[in-house]
Amino acid sequence: MSLALxxxxxxxxxxxxxxxxxxxxxxxLALESDRLSHAYLFSGLRGSGKTSTARIFAKALLCEKGTTxxxxxxxxxxxxxxxxxxxxxxxxxxxxxxxIDDIRxxxxxxxxxxxxxxxxxxxxxxxxxLTKEAFNAxxxxxxxxxxxxxxxxxxxxxxxxxxxxxxxxxxxxxxKIHQATLSKHLGHILNLEEVEFEQNALDIIARxxxxxxxxxxxxxxxxxxxxxxxxxxxxxxxxLGIIEPSMLEALLNSxxxxxEAKILEFINSASEFEAEMVIDEMMLYLKEMLLSGSSQIxxxxxxxxxxxxxxxxxxxSMGTDGEFVLSLTLFKMMEALQIRDIDTMIKTLEKExxxxxxxxxxxxxxxxxxxxxxxxxxxxxxxxxxIQNEEPIPLVEEEQxxxxxxxxxxxxxxxxEERKVLDxxxxxxxxxxxxxxxxxxxxxxxxxxxxxxxxxENNRLTWESSANKEQKTLLKNYWGLIRMMVQxxxxxxxKIKNIAKELPSQVEEPPAVVxxxxxxxxxxxxxxxxxxxPMQENNFVxxxxxxxxxxxAPEAGDTESAKEKDERTILDEPMIAKALxxxxxxxxxxxxx
Numbered sequence: 001m002s003l004a005l006x007x008x009x010x011x012x013x014x015x016x017x018x019x020x021x022x023x024x025x026x027x028x029l030a031l032e033s034d035r036l037s038h039a040y041l042f043s044g045l046r047g048s049g050k051t052s053t054a055r056i057f058a059k060a061l062l063c064e065k066g067t068t069x070x071x072x073x074x075x076x077x078x079x080x081x082x083x084x085x086x087x088x089x090x091x092x093x094x095x096x097x098x099x100i101d102d103i104r105x106x107x108x109x110x111x112x113x114x115x116x117x118x119x120x121x122x123x124x125x126x127x128x129x130l131t132k133e134a135f136n137a138x139x140x141x142x143x144x145x146x147x148x149x150x151x152x153x154x155x156x157x158x159x160x161x162x163x164x165x166x167x168x169x170x171x172x173x174x175x176k177i178h179q180a181t182l183s184k185h186l187g188h189i190l191n192l193e194e195v196e197f198e199q200n201a202l203d204i205i206a207r208x209x210x211x212x213x214x215x216x217x218x219x220x221x222x223x224x225x226x227x228x229x230x231x232x233x234x235x236x237x238x239x240l241g242i243i244e245p246s247m248l249e250a251l252l253n254s255x256x257x258x259x260e261a262k263i264l265e266f267i268n269s270a271s272e273f274e275a276e277m278v279i280d281e282m283m284l285y286l287k288e289m290l291l292s293g294s295s296q297i298x299x300x301x302x303x304x305x306x307x308x309x310x311x312x313x314x315x316x317s318m319g320t321d322g323e324f325v326l327s328l329t330l331f332k333m334m335e336a337l338q339i340r341d342i343d344t345m346i347k348t349l350e351k352e353x354x355x356x357x358x359x360x361x362x363x364x365x366x367x368x369x370x371x372x373x374x375x376x377x378x379x380x381x382x383x384x385x386x387i388q389n390e391e392p393i394p395l396v397e398e399e400q401x402x403x404x405x406x407x408x409x410x411x412x413x414x415x416x417e418e419r420k421v422l423d424x425x426x427x428x429x430x431x432x433x434x435x436x437x438x439x440x441x442x443x444x445x446x447x448x449x450x451x452x453x454x455x456x457e458n459n460r461l462t463w464e465s466s467a468n469k470e471q472k473t474l475l476k477n478y479w480g481l482i483r484m485m486v487q488x489x490x491x492x493x494x495k496i497k498n499i500a501k502e503l504p505s506q507v508e509e510p511p512a513v514v515x516x517x518x519x520x521x522x523x524x525x526x527x528x529x530x531x532x533x534p535m536q537e538n539n540f541v542x543x544x545x546x547x548x549x550x551x552x553a554p555e556a557g558d559t560e561s562a563k564e565k566d567e568r569t570i571l572d573e574p575m576i577a578k579a580l581x582x583x584x585x586x587x588x589x590x591x592x593x
Contacts (some may be wrong), residue, residue, distance in 0.1 A: 002105065004217070004218070004221055005189060005193075005217040005218075005220055005221050006213070006214045006217040006218060006221075007048075009189055009192075010052055011049065011052050011056065011218070012056065012071055012082060013056060013070065013071070013073075014028050014053075014056060014060075014070075014074070015025065015224055017049055017052070017053065017056075017176060017569065018049075018182075018185050018213065019047050019049075019175060019176075019177040019178060019181050019182075019213075020042055020048070020053070020174055020175065021049070023042075023172045023174060024053070026172070027053070027057055027060075027069070027172075028069035028438045029069075031057075031060050031061075031067050031068055031069045032068065032069055034067060036061075036067070036150075037169075037170045038145050038149065038150060038151065039142055039145070039150070039151040039152075039153070039168055039169040039170070040054075040057070040119040040150075040151070040152045040153065040169060040170050040172065041127075041153045041154075041155070041158070041161075041165075041166070041169040041170065041171045041172065042054060042152065042153070042154045042155075042156050042172050042174060043154075043156070043157075043158040043171065043172070043173055043174065044156070044173060044174025044175065044176075045156065045174065045176050045211055045212055046156055046212055046214065046215070047174075047209075047212030047213050047214030047215050047216075048174040048175065048176065048177065048211070048212065048213065049174060049213065050125075050174055051123070051125060051152040051154055053172075053174075054123045054152040055081065055089075055123070057152065058081060058086075058089050058121045058123065058150075058152065059077070059078055059081040059082065059149065060115040061118065061119050061121060062077040062078075062081060062086065062088065062089070062118055062121070063075060063077055063078055063291070064077055064078075064121060066576050067118075077116070077117055077220045079277060083407075086117070086351050087114075087115050087116065087117075088114040088115055088116065088117040088120045088121065089121050089123065089181075090106075090117065090120070090121070090122050090123070091123045091125065092106065092122065092123065092124045092125070093125050093126060093128045094124050094125060094126045094127045094128075094130050095125075095129040098130050098131055098134060099131060099133075099134060100131065100134045100137050100236065102134065103130070103134040103137045103138050104137060106122060106124075106138075107137070107138070107141050108148060108429055109122075110122075110141055110145055110149050111146075114148055117143055118148070119148050119149070119150050120148055120149050120150070121149075121150045121151075121152065122150070122152070123152045123154070124151070124152070124153050124154070125154045126155060126156070126204050127153040127155045127165075128155040128156070128157045128158070128160040129163065131163075132489055135161075135164075135165060138165075139165070139168070142165065142169070143168050145291070151169070153165075153169060158171070158173075158479045176210075176211030176212075177204045177209075177211050177212070177213055178211075179203070179207055180206075182206040182209060182211070182216055183199070183202045183203050183205075183214065185213070186202045186206060186217075186220055187199070187202055188206060189217070189220070189289045190202075190220070190224075190231070193224070195229050195230075195231065196229065196230045196231070197230070197231040197232075198231065198232045198233055200245075201223070201232050201233045201235070201236040202231070204233065204236050204237065204240070204242070204245075205219050205223060205236060206219055207284065208240060210240075212400070219240070219580050222239060223235065223236055223239055226238075226239045227239075233245075241273070241274075241277065242273075242277060242281055243270065243273055243277070243278055243281050245285065246571065247266070247269075247270075248281060248282060248285045249285075250262075250266070251263070251266050251282075251330070252285075252297075254266065255330065255333050255334050255337070256297075256337065258334055258337070260331075260334075263330050263331070263334070264327075266325050266330075267323065267326060267330065270326070271323060273313075274322065275322030275323060275325055275326040276313070276316050276322065278326060279309050279312050279313060279316070279326070279329065282309060283303075283306065283309055286302050286305055286306065286309075290302050301336070301337065304333075304336040304339070305333050305336065306413060308333050308336060309329065309333075311332075312325050312326070312328070312329040315328075328525040337550055348495075349479070349480075349483070352434075352479070352483070352496050352498060353476060353479060418558050423455075423456070424455025424456070425453070425455060425457075425461065425490075425494055426453055426456075428456065428489050428490055429453040429456070429461075429463075431489055432485055432486060432489050432490075433447065433448060435485050435489065436482065436485065439481065439485075440478065440481075442474070443474065443478050443481075443482075446467075446471050446474045446475065447475070447482070449467075449471065450465055450466055450467035450468075450471045450475070451463050451464070451465055451467075451468070452464045452501075456490065459490075459491060459493045459494050459495060460496075460497055461486060461490055461494055461495070461496050461497065462494045462497045462499065463480055463496075463497075463498065463499070464499045464500075464501045465498050465499065465501060466500075466501040480587070483496065514519075535566060570590060571588065
C-alpha cells in the first residue's frame with residue numbers, strides 16, 4: 001500500500017528536520033543536558049514540522065537508552081512511538097475536542113503514572129481552538145503538573161492564545177521553509193523515488209508550496225502522476241493552471257518595447273487563465289527580478305509596476321471583468337515607463353538653473369533680437385545727442401551725423417537677413433519667442449534681450465545667456481513655464497544647454513546719464529551747472545534735488561537738518577550709512593542742486 005509522500009518521508013529524527021535548525025538544536029541540547037521543561041509550545045506555518053518535532057521529542061524522552069537527542073529507534077518504546085501506538089503518548093486534536101469536558105478528562109489522565117514509559121506525554125494540536133473555559137481549566141495543571149507529565153502544545157496562530165498560557169510554556173517559533181531549501185528537499189525525494197525532473201519545475205512547485213513542506217509534497221505527488229514520471233515545466237504549469245515564466249518574460253519585453261500588437265496577442269492567448277492568477281504570477285516574477293539584481297529593469301520601474309498590479313487586484317475584488325482589467329493593467333504598465341521620476345526632474349532643473357547663475361555681468365545695454373526693440377535703441381541714440389549738446393555749433397554737427405545714424409540701421413539689419421535663413425531649430429526658437437510673448441509680454445521682453453539662440457541638435461537646445469541680475473530673477477521665477485514651452489515645441493526629451501556669456505564691462509557712462517536725462521529731462525538744471533566735470537572725477541552724478549526740505553538742500557533754512565552737506569562726507573551720515581548697510585548697493589548716486 002503506497003503512502004503519500006508527506007507521510008512516507010515524515011522526519012523521524014532531529015537530523016531529518018529541514019529549515020528548523022534553531023528549534024532542533026535547542027531541543028537536542030536540552031535533552032543532552034537534562035534541562036527539560038514541563039510544557040512546550042510550537043507555533044508556525046502549516047506543514048513547517050510542528051507535529052513531527054513533537055513526536056520526535058516524545059520518542060527521545062521515552063527511549064530506553066535514556067533522554068537523548070538520538071533515540072535508538074529499535075527499542076519497544078521507539079518502535080511504538082514511531083508507529084503511533086504508544087500508550088503513554090496521548091495526542092489530542094483541540095479542534096474537535098475543544099470543550100471544558102474534554103480538558104477535564106485530560107486532567108484526569110494526568111493523575112495516573114505512565115504505564116510503561118518514563119513520562120506521560122500529552123500532545124495537543126491546534127490548541128488555539130480551545131474555548132475560554134477550557135483554557136481556564138487547563139491553567140493550573142499546565143503550571144504545576146506532576147513530575148512525570150510533559151505537555152507539548154502546537155498551534156498555527158499563537159496570537160489567539162491567552163497570555164496566561166504563553167507564560168507557562170517554552171515557546172518555539174517555526175519558520176517558513178526557504179524556497180531553495182524546499183526545492184532541494186523535493187529533488188532528494190524524487191531521487192529516492194527514481195523520478196526524473198527539471199529543476200525549474202521543482203522551483204515552481206516549491207514556490208507554490210509557499211514555505212510549507214506538506215503542501216509542496218502534496219503537489220509533488222500530483223505532479224508525479226500527471227507527468228508520467230518525468231516532471232518538467234510544461235506539465236507543472238498545466239497541472240497548476242499557471243502561466244509559464246517564458247510567457248511572462250516575453251510579455252515584459254513587449255511592454256518595454258511598447259509593442260501593442262504583441263500585448264494584445266498575449267491577452268488573447270491568456271484568456272484561458274484567470275486574470276488574478278496572471279497578475280499574481282507577474283508580481284512573483286517581478287519579485288524574483290528584484291531579488292536577483294537583474295539589470296534589465298530598475299527598482300523604480302518595478303515599484304511602478306507593482307502599484308499598477310496592486311490597483312488591478314483591487315479592481316478584480318470588485319467583481320469587474322477579468323480580461324478587461326488585465327488589458328487595462330498591461331497598457332498602464334506600458335504608460336508607466338514614460339513617467340520621469342521626481343529626483344531626475346529635480347536634478348535636471350538644478351543643472352539648468354546652475355548654468356543660468358554662472359556669471360553676473362554688470363547692467364549694460366544688451367544686443368536686441370526682435371525688430372521693435374532694435375528700433376527703440378536707434379531712436380534713443382538719435383535723440384539723446386541732440387538733448388545733450390549745450391552749444392549750437394555741436395548741435396549742427398550732430399544734425400550732420402544724423403544721416404550717418406540713418407545709414408547704420410541697414411548694418412544692424414544685416415543679421416536679420418542672415419536670420420531669414422534659419423535651420424529648423426531657429427524657426428522653432430522663433431515660435432518659442434512668440435509663445436512666450438503671448439503668455440507674458442514682460443517675460444518675452446526679458447527673454448528676447450538676454451537669450452540668443454545657438455543650435456538645436458540631438459534633442460539638445462543650446463543658447464547663450466547674457467542676463468543681468470534682474471533678468472536672471474525674472475527668468476528663474478518663470479523657468480518652469482519656459483522649460484514647459486521648450487519641451488512642448490522642441491519635444492519632451494529636449495535638454496537645455498545654457499552658455500553664460502560674459503560681456504565686457506562698458507566704461508562709457510554717457511549712455512547711463514543719457515538714459516537718466518531722457519526719463520527725467522532736467523535739461524535746464526544741468527545747463528546751469530558749470531562744475532559737472534569735477535564732480536564726475538569723484539564718481540558722483542549730479543541731478544536735481546527732489547525736495548527742498550532734504551538734509552542736502554541749503555535753501556531749507558538754518559536748521560541742522562537743512563544745512564548743506566559736503567558730498568564727499570555725506571556717506572558718513574548715520575542715516576545714510578544705515579541705509580547703505582541695509583540695501584548694500586553696488587553704486588551710489590548723490591543728487592544735488
